[in-house]
Structures are given as structure tokens and as C-alpha cells.
Amino acid sequence: MASTKMKIKKSKSGGYEVMVLAKHPMETGLRKDKKTGEKIPEHFIENMEFAVNGEVVAQANLGTGVSKNPLIGVGIPNAKSGDTVTVSWVDNKGESDSAEKVVK
Amino acid sequence: MKRRIFLKGSLAASTLAVAAGAGMLTPKSVLAAAWPKAAFESETEAEALQAFFGTSDVEQSDQVSIKAPLQAENGAVVPIKVMTSLTGVEGIAICAIKNPRPYTTSLRVSAGGGGLYSTRIKMGQTSPVHCYVKAGGKLYMASQEIKVTVGGCGG
Numbered sequence: 001m002a003s004t005k006m007k008i009k010k011s012k013s014g015g016y017e018v019m020v021l022a023k024h025p026m027e028t029g030l031r032k033d034k035k036t037g038e039k040i041p042e043h044f045i046e047n048m049e050f051a052v053n054g055e056v057v058a059q060a061n062l063g064t065g066v067s068k069n070p071l072i073g074v075g076i077p078n079a080k081s082g083d084t085v086t087v088s089w090v091d092n093k094g095e096s097d098s099a100e101k102v103v104k
Numbered sequence: 105m106k107r108r109i110f111l112k113g114s115l116a117a118s119t120l121a122v123a124a125g126a127g128m129l130t131p132k133s134v135l136a137a138a139w140p141k142a143a144f145e146s147e148t149e150a151e152a153l154q155a156f157f158g159t160s161d162v163e164q165s166d167q168v169s170i171k172a173p174l175q176a177e178n179g180a181v182v183p184i185k186v187m188t189s190l191t192g193v194e195g196i197a198i199c200a201i202k203n204p205r206p207y208t209t210s211l212r213v214s215a216g217g218g219g220l221y222s223t224r225i226k227m228g229q230t231s232p233v234h235c236y237v238k239a240g241g242k243l244y245m246a247s248q249e250i251k252v253t254v255g256g257c258g259g
Contacts, residue, residue: 011218011220013187013189013218013220015218017220019222028226046139047139056214057213057214057215058211058212058213058214058218059211059212060209060210060211060212060221060223061139061140061143061144061209061210061211061212062209062223063144063205063207063208063209064144064205064226065200065203065205065207065208065209065225065226066208066209066223066224066225066226067180067181067182067223067224067225067226068180068181070223070224071183071222071223071224072221072222072223073185073220073221073222073223074211074218074220074221074222075218075219075220075221076218077218
């Protein structure tokens with residue numbers, strides 16, 4: 001169900017920039033189902049971790065204020081060509097997904 | 105159905121706790137802090153800053169820059185990019201001041217991480233967006249007003 005895509009590009013300020021597109025509804029808990037009128041429960045990504053060669057360099061905390069299908073970009077200035085970048089996320093229902101890519 | 109989800113969630117959380125306790129998550133446990141619930145649930149900006157950064161003393165800085173549209177057509181998707189030339193970055197946070205819960209998202213950075221964070225946020229109405237960067241134990245900020253034509257909360 002879940003799908004996470006990752007892209008690594010060279011950053012202008014040096015190093016690399018990781019862009020992650022996670023497919024996720026990011027429900028705020030405030031929206032109502034149009035058919036039943038019931039509130040749709042909160043469902044959002046809480047933490048997203050970025051690791052280079054297994055070492056965590058950054059952790060993003062997301063909330064309900066982040067758009068649906070979040071696109072998150074993080075700088076990894078010390079990454080080199082050949083390094084493995086891993087991103088993994090967990091949401092408030094315990095669902096998770098991850099993606100891995102090698103820096104070109 | 106709800107019960108099932110709840111069970112699944114609590115089960116996942118408990119296995120994670122066991123794994124962490126057994127030291128199975130060693131490379132990740134360094135930064136794997138819990139989700140900052142208090143900060144996300146704060147209704148004022150100062151409270152959120154206190155909860156996340158542990159301080160609310162802020163200094164305006166031109167070393168923090170924001171790349172965001174001046175006018176957002178759709179409040180449900182407002183791209184924001186925070187960049188900083190400061191060194192020793194520890195954390196970055198984004199607050200949309202007039203949202204019901206201003207504290208929108210944040211990034212914890214450990215050694216080897218960089219001063220760049222981009223995301224897309226929801227905005228209920230036209231509001232200034234404050235971006236905070238904690239570097240070297242001090243908190244810096246920059247802000248930009250973003251006009252929102254169609255709100256993106258609820259609906």
C-alpha cells in the first residue's frame with residue numbers, strides 16, 4: 001500500500017540533498033467523511049529518519065500540519081558518492097515504510 | 105476494526121520498545137527520540153518552542169533563509185524550504201502562526217546533517233510563517249508572510 005520514493009541530487013551549497021516522497025493520506029482528524037458525516041481519524045507520519053551508511057543524520061518530526069503525500073527534503077553535506085542513504089518512516093498507527101538508495 | 109488497529113499499533117510499539125531495550129537498534133537509537141507530542145499539541149508558538157528546543161529566546165538572523173511562495177494558491181500544499189549557513193545545526197522547526205496548532209514540523213539534526221529542510225505544509229489562512237534554526241545552543245529565526253487564497257485545513 002505504502003510507497004516511498006527517494007531522489008538524491010547535488011545541492012548548490014555543496015554535498016547532497018535527499019528528497020523523499022512518501023505516499024500517505026496525512027489525515028488531520030478534523031475532516032469529515034462526506035457520506036457518513038463521521039470524522040476521519042487522525043492518520044499521519046510521525047517520524048522520518050534519514051541515515052547515511054546506517055548512521056542517522058537527521059530525524060524529521062511531522063504532524064497533521066504537513067500536506068498529504070509529504071515531500072521532504074534534507075541536506076546531507078558529508079555524503080560521498082557510493083554511500084547508502086536510507087529513509088524510514090513510522091506513522092501514528094504504527095505503519096512504516098522505508099527506501100534505500102546509493103549516492104551516485 | 106478500530107480495536108484491531110489499536111492492537112496492531114500497541115503491539116508494534118511494544119516490540120519496538122523491546123528491541124530498543126535489547127540494543128538491537130543501536131545505530132538508530134542515538135537520534136531516535138520520541139515524537140515531540142507536547143510541541144505539536146501546543147496552541148502557542150512559545151510553548152511549542154519551549155517544548156521542542158527547550159528555549160524560547162529567539163534572535164532574528166539573516167543567516168536563516170526561507171524559500172516559499174509569497175502567495176499560495178492552495179493552502180493544502182504550501183512548499184517551504186529553510187536554508188541556513190549557520191554551522192553546528194541541531195534542529196529546524198517550521199511554524200505557521202495562524203494555524204490552530206502553529207507548530208507544523210521540525211527536523212532534528214545530528215552531526216553530519218545539514219542546514220537544509222524542505223517540506224510542504226497546510227495553511228488555514230494567510231499568515232506569517234516562522235522558521236527556527238537551533239545552532240550552537242542558540243535559537244535563530246526568519247519569517248515570511250504567505251498569502252493563502254484557499255485554506256487547506258479541513259474541507
